[in-house]
Amino acid sequence: MALLAIVVAAxxxxxxxxxxxxxxxxxxxxxxxxxxxxxxxxxxxxxSLGHAGFFALGAYGSALLTTMYNVPPIGAxxxxxxxVGLLAFVVGRPILKLxxxxxxxxxxxxxxxxxxxxxxxxxxxxxxxxxxxxNFKMLGFTVMGDxxxxxxxxxxxxxxxxxxxxxxxxxxxxALRAVHGSEVGAEVVGVDTSSYKVLVFVxxxxxxxVVGSLFAHKNGFITPDIGSFxxxxxLVTMVVLGGMxxxxxxxxxxxxxxxxxxxxxxxxxxxxxxxxxIMMGTMIFMPKGLLPSLLAKLKSREAGR
Amino acid sequence: MTLLKVENxxxxxxGVHAVEDLTFSVEPGHIHSIIGPNGxxxxxxxxxxxxxxxxxxxxxxxxxxxxxGLKPYELxxxxxxxxxxxxxxxxxxxxxxxxxxxxxxxxxxxxLSSFLRLPAVVRGDRxxxxxxxxLMEFVGLAKYLDADAASMPYGALKRLEIARALAAKPxxxxxxxxxxxxxxxxxxxxxxxxxxxxxxxxxxxxxxxxMKMVMGISDHITxxxxxxxxxxxxxxxxxxxxxxxxxxxxxxx
Numbered sequence: 001m002a003l004l005a006i007v008v009a010a011x012x013x014x015x016x017x018x019x020x021x022x023x024x025x026x027x028x029x030x031x032x033x034x035x036x037x038x039x040x041x042x043x044x045x046x047x048s049l050g051h052a053g054f055f056a057l058g059a060y061g062s063a064l065l066t067t068m069y070n071v072p073p074i075g076a077x078x079x080x081x082x083x084v085g086l087l088a089f090v091v092g093r094p095i096l097k098l099x100x101x102x103x104x105x106x107x108x109x110x111x112x113x114x115x116x117x118x119x120x121x122x123x124x125x126x127x128x129x130x131x132x133x134x135n136f137k138m139l140g141f142t143v144m145g146d147x148x149x150x151x152x153x154x155x156x157x158x159x160x161x162x163x164x165x166x167x168x169x170x171x172x173x174x175a176l177r178a179v180h181g182s183e184v185g186a187e188v189v190g191v192d193t194s195s196y197k198v199l200v201f202v203x204x205x206x207x208x209x210v211v212g213s214l215f216a217h218k219n220g221f222i223t224p225d226i227g228s229f230x231x232x233x234x235l236v237t238m239v240v241l242g243g244m245x246x247x248x249x250x251x252x253x254x255x256x257x258x259x260x261x262x263x264x265x266x267x268x269x270x271x272x273x274x275x276x277x278i279m280m281g282t283m284i285f286m287p288k289g290l291l292p293s294l295l296a297k298l299k300s301r302e303a304g305r
Numbered sequence: 306m307t308l309l310k311v312e313n314x315x316x317x318x319x320g321v322h323a324v325e326d327l328t329f330s331v332e333p334g335h336i337h338s339i340i341g342p343n344g345x346x347x348x349x350x351x352x353x354x355x356x357x358x359x360x361x362x363x364x365x366x367x368x369x370x371x372x373x374g375l376k377p378y379e380l381x382x383x384x385x386x387x388x389x390x391x392x393x394x395x396x397x398x399x400x401x402x403x404x405x406x407x408x409x410x411x412x413x414x415x416x417l418s419s420f421l422r423l424p425a426v427v428r429g430d431r432x433x434x435x436x437x438x439x440l441m442e443f444v445g446l447a448k449y450l451d452a453d454a455a456s457m458p459y460g461a462l463k464r465l466e467i468a469r470a471l472a473a474k475p476x477x478x479x480x481x482x483x484x485x486x487x488x489x490x491x492x493x494x495x496x497x498x499x500x501x502x503x504x505x506x507x508x509x510x511x512x513x514x515x516m517k518m519v520m521g522i523s524d525h526i527t528x529x530x531x532x533x534x535x536x537x538x539x540x541x542x543x544x545x546x547x548x549x550x551x552x553x554x555x556x557x558x
Contacts, residue, residue: 170419181395190381
């Protein structure tokens with residue numbers, strides 16, 4: 001935790017221009033979404049291939065409310081998050097009864113529906129042309145510029161990690177992990193497993209929505225493609241790469257997969273291929289994800305001494 | 306007062322009568338064993354009592370309340386707790402955390418207080434950990450206090466399930482073959498644990514194949530065969546029953 005704070009604070013030392021800050025903000029935004037998504041995937045053992053949809057709903061919620069109804073940005077963010085949470089609750093209740101591939105398909109469907117709605121309801125969303133919105137203002141203070149966004153995102157990331165760590169090591173968090181371990185085993189000691197699954201689904205969706213709202217304000221312009229199927233897969237890949245059931249692993253995965261395309265920009269045509277190879281390598285050699293595998297390796301080396 | 310009443314209970318799986326028209330009752334404070342050959346319907350009966358399955362017909366009353374149709378977690382809240390023949394351990398967690406999940410119903414389960422780690426949650430968790438440590442010692446798992454569940458041997462996991470079930474503070478504990486797969490020493494130790502559980506005032510319902518254990522510790526035995534009640538009574542009565550002998554030995558007596 002302290003290490004994360006130091007990394008966030010120290011990273012800008014190497015940032016030579018605002019482009020670095022921009023990438024940094026995106027990495028941290030992704031990291032926050034992944035910390036939430038990891039609660040669902042890594043800890044509770046469920047899957048969602050539709051989280052980019054919740055992210056996009058947050059973004060569009062903020063865009064619509066601030067531009068058409070003059071709602072202040074923080075209000076728009078909150079209302080969007082509440083609506084997304086409610087939506088996740090309503091759809092989560094029936095679909096989280098499904099398991100494995102079936103759950104993956106159902107969440108995939110939700111993501112695709114959201115994407116299509118955003119694309120076709122052009123009366124509200126501008127369709128494929130996208131929407132623009134203003135800076136994020138709060139209490140007479142305007143967040144603008146990559147530098148300022150960097151610090152906002154940094155603080156929020158640390159807050160998100162803190163919340164997630166709290167949750168995991170609490171009665172609620174243990175119940176969630178127990179759902180992953182054995183649903184019937186959890187049921188017979190009094191854990192209402194279906195409610196807990198819905199709860200964590202809602203929490204992870206709200207994380208995505210809040211970040212979506214902020215992302216929209218930061219970019220000033222959004223298109224429906226932020227909610228595409230590929231976006232959802234990207235998020236899941238970050239969680240799996242970094243390490244399921246590891247809060248910091250999700251952060252690491254998000255940062256790596258956000259930076260990678262920048263680093264590989266010179267060999268752009270091979271980017272997807274390299275990404276695929278990394279993914280396959282992780283699955284084969286480090287199925288628990290980068291961070292947990294490396295930590296286990298360090299531990300066993302210490303023990304061997 | 307009778308603690309558990311099973312009345313004309315039946316369960317069919319696509320034409321197979323796993324449990325058929327079964328009636329019996331469990332008295333509080335007893336160790337009540339359910340015996341029968343493989344496939345007699347013992348585990349199905351457990352799943353019916355604890356809400357994992359819904360009965361095809363008949364009903365179950367716990368503390369004189371109709372409970373058939375309730376979910377397992379609702380029954381747990383009423384004081385019914387169980388272990389499994391095929392282990393249902395949370396292998397992704399530490400041993401002690403497994404037991405702490407057992408105490409779920411007795412902890413502050415507020416979502417926001419967990420999210421913000423309010424002092425009440427921290428205090429509750431500390432007390433819970435202390436109590437669960439005692440429970441692990443009680444079932445003889447003192448040396449696994451810091452272990453991951455995934456690193457523990459089979460015999461220890463069987464006890465871990467008992468500790469988890471006890472953490473729920475049940476009135477009635479259902480044990481599904483706690484000694485299966487254990488060697489003679491281990492099953493004698495489990496035997497001791499069960500006696501101590503019963504002595505602490507918890508009613509025990511036991512499914513077990515180890516006849517020595519069953520005859521030694523039971524107050525009352527119900528014998529099943531092909532989902533029906535074959536015999537019932539004290540260990541001595543059941544042992545002397547010709548139908549039981551026939552079902553077990555296949556004798557043409």
